[in-house]
Amino acid sequence: MNLTLSIWRQQSANAPGAFVRYRIGGVTADMSFLEMLDMLNEDLINRNEVPVAFEHDCREGICGSCGFLVNGVAHGGQRGTTVCQLAMRFFKDCDTLTLEPWRARASPSFAIWSLTGRLLIGSFRPEASLPHRQEALPMRT
Amino acid sequence: VDTSHTAFRTGETEVKDRIKRLLAINGKRSPDSFHKEVGKIVWDECGMARSDAGLRKALARIPDLREEFWHNLRVVGNGDELNQTLEKANRVSDFMEIAELMCVDALHRNESCGGHCRLESQTPDGEAKRDDVNFSYTAAWEWKGADQTPALHKEPLTFDYVPLAQRSYK
Numbered sequence: 001m002n003l004t005l006s007i008w009r010q011q012s013a014n015a016p017g018a019f020v021r022y023r024i025g026g027v028t029a030d031m032s033f034l035e036m037l038d039m040l041n042e043d044l045i046n047r048n049e050v051p052v053a054f055e056h057d058c059r060e061g062i063c064g065s066c067g068f069l070v071n072g073v074a075h076g077g078q079r080g081t082t083v084c085q086l087a088m089r090f091f092k093d094c095d096t097l098t099l100e101p102w103r104a105r106a107s108p109s110f111a112i113w114s115l116t117g118r119l120l121i122g123s124f125r126p127e128a129s130l131p132h133r134q135e136a137l138p139m140r141t
Numbered sequence: 142v143d144t145s146h147t148a149f150r151t152g153e154t155e156v157k158d159r160i161k162r163l164l165a166i167n168g169k170r171s172p173d174s175f176h177k178e179v180g181k182i183v184w185d186e187c188g189m190a191r192s193d194a195g196l197r198k199a200l201a202r203i204p205d206l207r208e209e210f211w212h213n214l215r216v217v218g219n220g221d222e223l224n225q226t227l228e229k230a231n232r233v234s235d236f237m238e239i240a241e242l243m244c245v246d247a248l249h250r251n252e253s254c255g256g257h258c259r260l261e262s263q264t265p266d267g268e269a270k271r272d273d274v275n276f277s278y279t280a281a282w283e284w285k286g287a288d289q290t291p292a293l294h295k296e297p298l299t300f301d302y303v304p305l306a307q308r309s310y311k
């Protein structure tokens with residue numbers, strides 16, 4: 001399976017962020033979403049690029065460490081499933097997936113969410129930015 | 142204890158030196174690739190079933206892998222901001238040490254115990270064979286430094302009411 005990933009990257013709470021697009025091939029249906037990101041990161045390291053940061057711990061759907069929005073839906077939209085348990089079989093070849101951290105200013109649990117949200121950040125590559133998202137709610141630490 | 146304490150300063154210097162060292166290697170392999178390789182060695186040779194020959198093989202391979210780690214690791218980014226690759230590299234360097242220590246301990250304990258089967262230590266019908274005469278103790282290994290033999294500390298296990306007996310999982 002070949003995918004295009006559009007991932008929100010932001011170096012720090014005060015730095016501007018942007019979506020950066022990556023193409024990834026060789027994704028198999030039995031991979032978890034995080035394993036797919038591991039593969040992307042291995043490729044980025046091999047190319048001397050800063051990997052995508054994302055939080056995780058048990059990878060068994062128990063600990064609650066992982067989490068972000070996949071195409072605007074928390075954890076990718078499978079019922080009762082965290083992203084570590086989200087299998088790539090729910091996606092199809094040539095899909096474009098948008099990944100971004102939690103951000104909800106009105107949420108009463110924002111302090112917790114922002115901690116998680118901070119984790120899907122990394123290097124800022126201005127050449128790949130999408131201007132209409134530059135004004136999005138900034139990350140907070 | 143505050144940050145002016147000698148212990149804090151020593152610790153801080155050690156951590157900074159270690160981070161600097163990891164970032165300066167500039168090799169070709171990611172922390173993940175080393176993690177997977179050392180994990181595979183432990184999985185194959187120090188798992189639920191282990192043998193003298195397999196553990197010796199692991200103990201020959203892990204120091205070489207650790208050596209390669211410190212000469213061929215690639216950590217992208219720097220030490221001044223969130224850097225999960227650097228965090229992972231730090232953890233994997235610890236995994237190299239703990240993997241070796243687990244094999245040292247498993248080789249030393251040449252009995253079958255708990256959920257672990259030492260292949261040379263089985264009853265005639267294939268059950269895990271204990272050696273309560275020589276291994277009825279809890280153990281802690283003391284770190285003596287890199288490339289130094291760890292020291293074994295024992296605390297005897299004494300049973301007053303329940304006699305130790307051969308288990309059967311049949």
